[in-house]
Amino acid sequence: MQLVSALLIGLVFGAGIALSGMANPAKVLNFFDLAGTWDPSLIFVMGGALAVTFVGYRVVLRRSGPVLGGGFYLPTRRDIDRPLVLGSAVFGIGWGIAGFCPGGVIPALGLLRPEPVVFVVAMIVGILLARLLQRQTPSPEPDRQGV
Amino acid sequence: MTEFTPLLSLLGGALIGLAAVALMALHGRIAGMTGILGGLMPLARDWGWRAAFLLGAIVAPALMIWLGGVEIPFESPAPMTWTVISGLLVGVGVVYGGGCTSGHGICGNARLSPRSLVATVTFMLASFATVFVIRHLIGGF
Numbered sequence: 001m002q003l004v005s006a007l008l009i010g011l012v013f014g015a016g017i018a019l020s021g022m023a024n025p026a027k028v029l030n031f032f033d034l035a036g037t038w039d040p041s042l043i044f045v046m047g048g049a050l051a052v053t054f055v056g057y058r059v060v061l062r063r064s065g066p067v068l069g070g071g072f073y074l075p076t077r078r079d080i081d082r083p084l085v086l087g088s089a090v091f092g093i094g095w096g097i098a099g100f101c102p103g104g105v106i107p108a109l110g111l112l113r114p115e116p117v118v119f120v121v122a123m124i125v126g127i128l129l130a131r132l133l134q135r136q137t138p139s140p141e142p143d144r145q146g147v
Numbered sequence: 148m149t150e151f152t153p154l155l156s157l158l159g160g161a162l163i164g165l166a167a168v169a170l171m172a173l174h175g176r177i178a179g180m181t182g183i184l185g186g187l188m189p190l191a192r193d194w195g196w197r198a199a200f201l202l203g204a205i206v207a208p209a210l211m212i213w214l215g216g217v218e219i220p221f222e223s224p225a226p227m228t229w230t231v232i233s234g235l236l237v238g239v240g241v242v243y244g245g246g247c248t249s250g251h252g253i254c255g256n257a258r259l260s261p262r263s264l265v266a267t268v269t270f271m272l273a274s275f276a277t278v279f280v281i282r283h284l285i286g287g288f
Contacts, residue, residue, distance in 0.1 A: 002174070002195060002196050002199075003195055003196065003199040004199075005173050005174070005196075006170075006174065006195075006196035006197075006199035006200040006203070007199040007200070007202060007203040008203060009166050009169045009170050009173070009174075009178075009200060009203065010166075010199060010200035010201060010202060010203020010204040010205075010206075010207070011203040011204070011206065011207045011210075012162055012165055012166040012169065012203075012207075013162070013163060013166035013167075013178065013200070013203070013204050013207070014203060014204035014205065014206065014207025014208055015159075015162055015207040015208070015211060016159045016160065016161070016162030016163035016164075016165070016166060017159065017163060017204070017207075017208075018159070018207060018208040018211055018217075018219050019155050019156075019158055019159035019162065019211075019217075019219075020155065020156045020158075020159025020160050020162075020163065021149070021152060021155070021156055021159065021220070022159070022163075022248075023208060023219065023221065024149065024219075024220050024221050024222060025221075025222065025223045025224065025225070026149050026220075026221075026222035026223070026224055027149040027220070029224060029278055030148070030149045032274045032275050032277070032278035032279075033278050033279075033282055034275065034279070035279060035282075035283050036282055036283065037148050037149075039148075039149045039150075039151055040151060040153075041149075041151055041152050041153065041155075041156040042156065044152075044153045044154075044156035044157040044160060045156045045157070045159055045160035045163070046160060046252065046253070047157065047160060048156070048157040048158070048159070048160025048161040048163070048164060049160040049161065049163040049164040049167070049253045050160075050164065050253060050256060050257055051161075051164065052160075052161050052163075052164025052165055052167075052168060053164040053167045053168055053253055053254060053257035054257040056164065056165070056167070056168030056171075056172075057167075057168065057171060057254075057257050057258060059168075060168060060171050060172040061171070063172075065175065066171070066172060066173055066174055066175035066176075067172055067173045068173050068174055068175075070174075070175050071175055072171065072175040073175055073176055073177065074177070074258070075177070075245075075255070075260065075262070077262060078260070078261050078262060079262070080261065080262060080265050083243040083244070083245075084243075084244055084245060084262055084265060084266055085244075085265065085266075085269055086243060086244075087239070087240045087241070087242065087243025087244030087245065087266075088240065088243075088244035088251075088265070088266040088267075088269035088270040088273070089240070089269050089270065089273045090236050090239055090240035090243065090244070090273075091236070091237055091240025091241050091244050091247060091270045091273070092240070092269060092270030092271065092272065092273025092274040092276075092277065093236055093240075093273050093274070093276075093277045094232075094233045094234070094235070094236030094237035094238075094240055095233075095237060095248075095270060095273075095274045095277075096273065096274035096275070096276070096277025096278045096281070097225060097229055097230075097232060097233035097236070097277060097281065098223065098225040098229060098230045098233035098234070099223070099224070099225070100223075100230075100233065100234070100237065101180075101237065101247050101248045101249075102180035102181050102184060102237065102241060102247045102248070102249070103163075103179075103180040103247060103248050103249035104248070106180055106184075106201060106204050106205060107204045107205060107207060107208050108208070108221065109205045110204075110205045110206055110207060110208035110209040111208055111209070111212075111219060111221050112209070113221055113223070114227075115223040115225075115227070115230055118227060118230050118231060118234070119230050119231075119233065119234040119237075120234065121234070122230070122231045122232075122233070122234025122235050122238065123234040123235070123237050123238040124184075124188065124238065125234070125235060125238060126234060126235040126236065126237060126238020126239045126240075126242075127184070127185070127188060127238040127239075127241070127242055128188065128238075129235070129238070129239060130238065130239040130242035130243060131188075131242060133239075134242065134243075
């Protein structure tokens with residue numbers, strides 16, 4: 001049940017990404033190109049997703065727990081620290097170079113083009129590298145909230 | 148040039164939101180790609196739902212093309228070398244930043260998390276600046 005449910009939700013997520021244009025790097029880069037070929041479509045993606053999630057979460061989180069059992073896994077940290085800001089800046093630079101973000105590139109793998117595959121391999125190397133670095137530099141409380 | 152697609156993008160965004168709400172309602176999980184992927188490297192005890200979600204996300208566009216006859220535009224302007232550099236930066240950045248566009252940008256902001264708001268503003272500004280530098284200062288892709 002858990003697996004079937006997650007598979008179906010993944011299908012909806014992937015379909016949403018594909019329809020919205022988030023799987024198309026050219027469209028993402030054009031959104032960031034205010035001084036050039038600006039394509040404001042991504043405002044509508046974020047707007048639609050945020051509106052549904054904002055309302056939906058309010059309804060769902062009133063329950064005592066998820067339908068399929070267990071509890072709600074919700075990040076609790078509220079502090080703004082240096083890794084959050086610097087990490088996000090590095091992510092943004094990477095996103096601005098090729099137009100792929102993690103949520104956009106995973107469904108893009110289904111388009112069977114070489115660029116998403118190359119990007120995902122590099123991204124996984126980056127993730128493992130950062131984990132290694134985090135382990136070597138003792139930080140008081142690494143963010144592993146699974147956001 | 149890419150075509151401005153307000154309705155399709157709104158519909159796609161609503162579906163992304165629907166998936167985020169369903170994942171919380173049924174599994175109690177944040178629909179953040181960074182977090183979902185992170186639990187597969189190495190395999191967490193609950194790797195099953197993560198793998199199933201990823202499989203669904205990857206298969207969806209393929210099904211839309213092969214069965215639904217839907218056209219999904221795709222164009223990647225960055226040269227391969229830059230795609231690799233970009234992937235490395237994104238991987239490192241999302242680990243330190245604790246999330247990406249889906250986790251912070253949608254789920255975290257929907258929960259009014261101050262960390263997610265700061266992360267989202269930071270990565271969006273960095274992306275705007277990066278595209279400006281590449282396209283308008285150094286005349287790249």
